[in-house]
Amino acid sequence: MKDKLLISSSPQFHHPQSTSSIMWTVSLCLLPAGVWGVYIFGLRALLVTLTAIAAAVATEALLGRVKNENTIADGSAFLTGLLIGFNMPPAVPIYVVVVASVFAIAVVKWTFGGLGGNWMNPALAGRVFVFFSWTGGMTTWTLPGNGSADTVTGPTPLGSIKAGLMSMSADIQGPMDLLAAEGVPVSYMDLFLGRVPGSIGEVSALLLIAGGLFLLIRKIANWEIVVSYLGSFALLVWLFGGFRYGQGLFSGDVLFHLLSGGLMLGALFMATDMVSSPLTSKGMLIYGAGCGFMTYLLRFFGSVPEGVSLAIIFMNIFVPLINRAFQPEKFGLVKTEEEAK
Amino acid sequence: MSRFKTFPKGGIHPTDHKEATCHKEIQNASLSSIAVVPLSQHIGAPCECLVKKGDTVEEEQIIGKAGGFVSANIHSPVPGEVKEIKQIFLPNGIAVDAVVIEMQGEFKRLGKEETSSDWSGMSNEEISAKISEMGIVGQGGATFPTHVKLSLPKGKTCDTFIINAVECEPYLTSDHRVMLEKGKEVLEGIRIIQRLLSPGKTVIGIEANKMDAVEYLQSLVSSEGLDIDVMPLEVKYPQGAEKNLIKAVTGKEVPSGKLPLEVGVINANVGTCLSVYEAVVLNKPVIERVVTVSGGAIKNPLNLKARVGTSFRTLIEDCGGFSEEPVKVIAGGPMMGFTVYDLDTPVTKGTSGILALTAKEIKAAKPTNCLSCGRCISACPMGLNPTKIFKYIEFNLSDEAAAAGLMDCVECGSCSFMCPAHIPLVQGFRGGKKVLRKNSMKKAGK
Amino acid sequence: MDQLLRIFWGFLSTVLFGGLLGLGLAVASRKLKVEKDETVEAIEGAFPGLNCGSCGYAGCSGYAEAIADGSDEDITKCKPGGAPCLEQIGKILGIEVDTDAVRMVARVHCIGGSDVASRSFNYSGISDCTAATVLFNGDKDCKYGCLGMGSCISVCPVNAITKTANGLVEVDQDLCISCGKCVDICPTAVMRMIPEDADLIVACNSRDKGKITKANCKVGCIACRICEKKFPDAGYKIEDNLSFLRYDNRGEGRAEAADKCPAKCIIPNKSEKIEETPSAG
Amino acid sequence: MSYFAILITYIFISNLILSQFLGLCPFIGVSKNVESAVGMGFAVTFVMSIASLVTWALYHFILLPLGLTYLQTIVFILTIASLVQLVEMVVQKYSPVLYKALGIYLPLITTNCAVMGIALININSGYNVLESFTAGIAAGMGFLLAIVLMSAIRVQMETEKVPRFLKGAPIAFISGGLMAMAFMAFDKALLNNLVG
């Protein structure tokens, strides 16, 4: 008996969620969107995703060995790899994917002490790193073709809009008009279901929302971040989104902007990465709002068509400061201050 | 949200597992032939040992005399002969001397009619002296000597007297059963304490998962016309922690580092009230208490009335033994209790439960690095930042940890319970407090 | 001509500029003379500059300032600096200092490795000695021994401490800078400072009675008093059920006592590694 | 360029630290805790804005008319050095509170290339006096932003399991690199779109 009984500090039992169950659950919730990506972009999308995962997990294993830890089973490297895969265009060169994963795990994560140490989102940092290095490869998009062998390239809806805005004629009322004028026939339903070019895992808003809702219900993703991110972004688009089309206030196409690009993937699965987001509710609200503002700024004014990755890693920089500023309120502190008066 | 009151910040909702024992009447536990009676069963100075090897002791004889103002007498739970005085470890890890008594001779009360005396004629001093003599300590877990708590310092008054009937720890049902089965006695005990404190008002705080007890006590209170408010509270751990209970009941916050009396509150556990009744009315010292024996590895979980000094093994055998190999045996509840490695560990005045948990129940996992998820922060009822404090301790930054509120931590375990990384935060805090105490002693020494 | 004129202008304006500046600075430096304390710099120069914090200040400069402005009169707090540093500071401050103290180093006074000392239970929790002691004072039956989880390792500023194969730690005395941090943190107080030139140590820290010690650990000091009684000049002294060895007076029979020790817990300080200690019994 | 554009340019797009590499020594040296980072940031902003004005005036009223632009380096550095000393003395004399806050950082600024750098950039960009002043303030604010963010990150990293050899300066550099990467979100094109 003596040696079999476990001696440990209280509490003696535990909430069912663990790091690994959380990571694997998130991966599972992402799976449908990934399956969809493979379905419409073909096996190349699968290859890209698997390469990203393999490179991330292999890097994690290697660095874990140096530090004498085995951290594969916690699933965080798998998830990072999966998300990197999801953030890649289907036709991206394979070496780009590998570099993104290695950078994410080795530089962004392990340099700062491995899981939990990183203050920036590894997957997004990896993506941005390769984006700035191989912009061409990272902006060549595959048209959805139900996996036919010969891929055809074409711009993403947001990309078409960026280009179209440069030479827009006067009678265009909003993004959907502009797309029609550019000869890119896209409907809201296409955006919602994911029948548009884009990164492998970002196109299907429907499946991402379904997975994200599950995470929200399970309290794995924080509602504060999701709500303030999507809310502030939608508000800004609604208020000022019309200006670029010569319209007044309150006329932005919120639906189009919510459904296009990597916003859903970013807001539900990446801004909510607990490691690189703030600790307290208030902090999370501020952070989410910052992400929303930055996404708006970059989408409407930036030189790159999409702003979600950059918006999130930009806000990551502020997280340590936010954490200092928004500490929990200590119990029993108010009274002592009154006393002092 | 809920129609019941609660404290606003933090708190968690672990599965309560109380259904295993909450309907089971209190039974008498077996007596083990050897009683091991630790000489310190309370917070404060250990007792002075009054017996030596070979002495014969009677049941209820004082064998340990209170070793100071903050201390409580210890009585022999059984008649018999002192075999030896040896050092043992209590579940909280403290090494104490214990008197080992081999049971022989006659019991005083067993099988006899209880004789009760009327306390209405006693003076407050006499009551206080009785409580002190009978060695009553708080049975809510802190085991603070009750006579000390009930003697108001000069110039302080008690506005509210709160009876802590929350029993927020999962599994445990001893207070619940005491209220159902000894409701009248408990109320009488409360009235005795009311006499001592003359509080503005008296509130019994009970979690809403014990509505039968609420209704029963309410009916007793109204039939006897007592000035006691029975208040159901939302089910949330740690509702029973005194500062949180006070916040829930009165809305007042006890300042950091201060006692409840600072806001005019005194609180006592249900079991403590029962002991007060027994001491004053039945003239009976604390030699037994109600212990919940439960957990997935126990064949037939029960609420047992056990004598102090009885081994855990005896109680477990009373419950039919183990149904499967337990992974942990715990003294107390799963949130605040201590694991033991030796089933010969004796029951003490503070033992509210004995739990034998299986691997499936404890849900252990290998700790990983902190994910900064902030769950510990939202769980902490004291409004602390557990992850930050833990990291300070981990990196030997004790001063920073103290500044971040380490000493305000009540070790409720909410943070560790929620932590997905399974970081033993509370263990870190206890180690950190140890270091702080060491440092301050060193400073004082200089 | 034009060129020459410009050179002249440049010359003139720079001269004026420089002259004015020099004048201004010279005047200002006289008017606003801030006493720049050279002793601070000198004292700081005397320190080894490790910023290890063993003096109790935030860094070497903090201690230097405290000495210089007289707020700290104890000039011996820099352990790593040792005698040469003391001497230098003494010179700077013009005071006599006693510098023949031997360098002290840390040493774990326990050889009760996993092979010889018994364990009470199956510990699950933080791998840190201080944290481990909140549960029954650690998982060894002997409550005075080295728990081997290395709290000391994490505080040592020079990485002088390493874990051994049998669940203890050992100090590389050549690296040790005598800061004493490991001694401070060790929850069982098994880490103690000894002179660098110590010949032998009693490698046990158990204050339990002999019988209990023996049950807990095969190489524990059982306080049999053989060393104290048989070799009265050797400097052994039993206190609290444990033999202590003095280093200021090294009389006859020190090594012989080690031989006679039934527990074999008196071992040479340096030549033998902990792993190679005789596992008696 | 409009003043707004200058502000955005030097705070975000051409941030002194993260894209121009000016003033790295204090950026690495004084970012170990947030309080001193804030102090240093304000001190730099203060000195930079004044230095921008003074060097602009010197250049346009003395060096240029006299054809002495080749003495630019000598004159600027001397001016900045004495300006820093002067500021230190004046602040010390008239605002002990401010001196306490900024005092210890002022001497460090003398050999900070950021101040000299912004003076040279002002001249090379052909700014007028107010534009120079704005650029000075904006550059200072960019420095302040970067160093404060960096210090918060570094303080957080103090309690993370950073590998031993990466602790301290390496982590600061690599964090700086990640920050620079995120700041690449801001480019001239964004500014052009924003201000038209």
Next chain:
Amino acid sequence: MTATMEKAGKLALICAISATLLGFVNSMTEPAIATRKAAELKAALSSLLEEGSPGAKEDISDAGSVTARYPVEGAGGWILEFNGKGYGGDMKILASYNEEGTILDVVLMDNAETPGLGKKAEKSEYMDKFRGTGGSAGPVPVTKDALDSPDSVSGATITFVGIAAPLNEGSAYVQSLGGN
């Protein structure tokens, strides 16, 4: 006070020596720098021309991105200097036109484009897309889509447009001038 004066004097002396030294060096390097700059410009200008030679510079301030013009002596046509808007800020562009406004040659001068992206435009091959366009020879390509191989500017569209747009303007400008 004499000590103070002495210090001031010494500093002044050091300054004086420095200033004088620099003055002399400057008087040597200044003309060298000036001639070098002129030569560079001349080289750039004449590299744009197969026949004829660049005439005197005339600054232009009212023609959009055109900042200066040089009449081509001997062959007719113009060399124009533009200020284009690139990714990294302003770019200085020189281009030669025949009298019909057709582009003969282009060079990218001072710029702050990104190495590997916009900087590719410094290479002579890059300008192939513009040579022989404009005026009667067909439109200057001003969007990526108008190119035969848009790949060659992918990832650096801003630079491309920043060069193409002024060139297009220049073509119209030359036509508006109508011969020398």
Next chain:
Amino acid sequence: MREFTKGFVRENPIFILMLGLCPALAVSTQVVNALGMSAGTIFVLLGSNIMVSLLKNFIPDEIHIPAYIVIIATFVTLVDLLMQAYAPGLSKSLGVFVQLIVVNCIILGRAEAFASKNTVKDSIMDALSMGMGFFFGLTLIALIREVLGAGTITLFPMGSFDGVIEIPGLVSAPVRIISLSAGALFVVGYLKAMFNWISSRASKEEF
């Protein structure tokens, strides 16, 4: 000899003393820039160290900083003017950083810390050592950044060699971000870590 070699690793100005970081990062996009910058810096360092150690008794303490600055600035301006006249390409790609040699912390730092206290001969040694250390550090950074970030190694054109070595494979798709600002910080960060590691090993061996 020890005085000379100290700059390479033990007291490397960039990686150990952490001085002169700005030029180290800013001009290290191409090897040729690093070489030019190092040459300029060594020249100034040498000149100012010599002058300062010569004049150390002549310069009163109160004005030593401005005096050193004037001396340094003079040498910097010399370099600047000469470079503009005779190495225009280099001058252009180094930009304001030539003038910023004046605030390069290494130079004033060495003048203060070394030359003002030592003989001319030792000061020359020190200048060379620090200069070589700066050269070594800067070139290392530039080499890594240019190879990875551009896929080339740019040296001086000589004869038929146009000065650019192309690394096959990398040149067509280099890790461009390494040649941008972020990449510079990454490279210096990891090199600094490497130096920490080397010097901690070295100090262990010395014990």
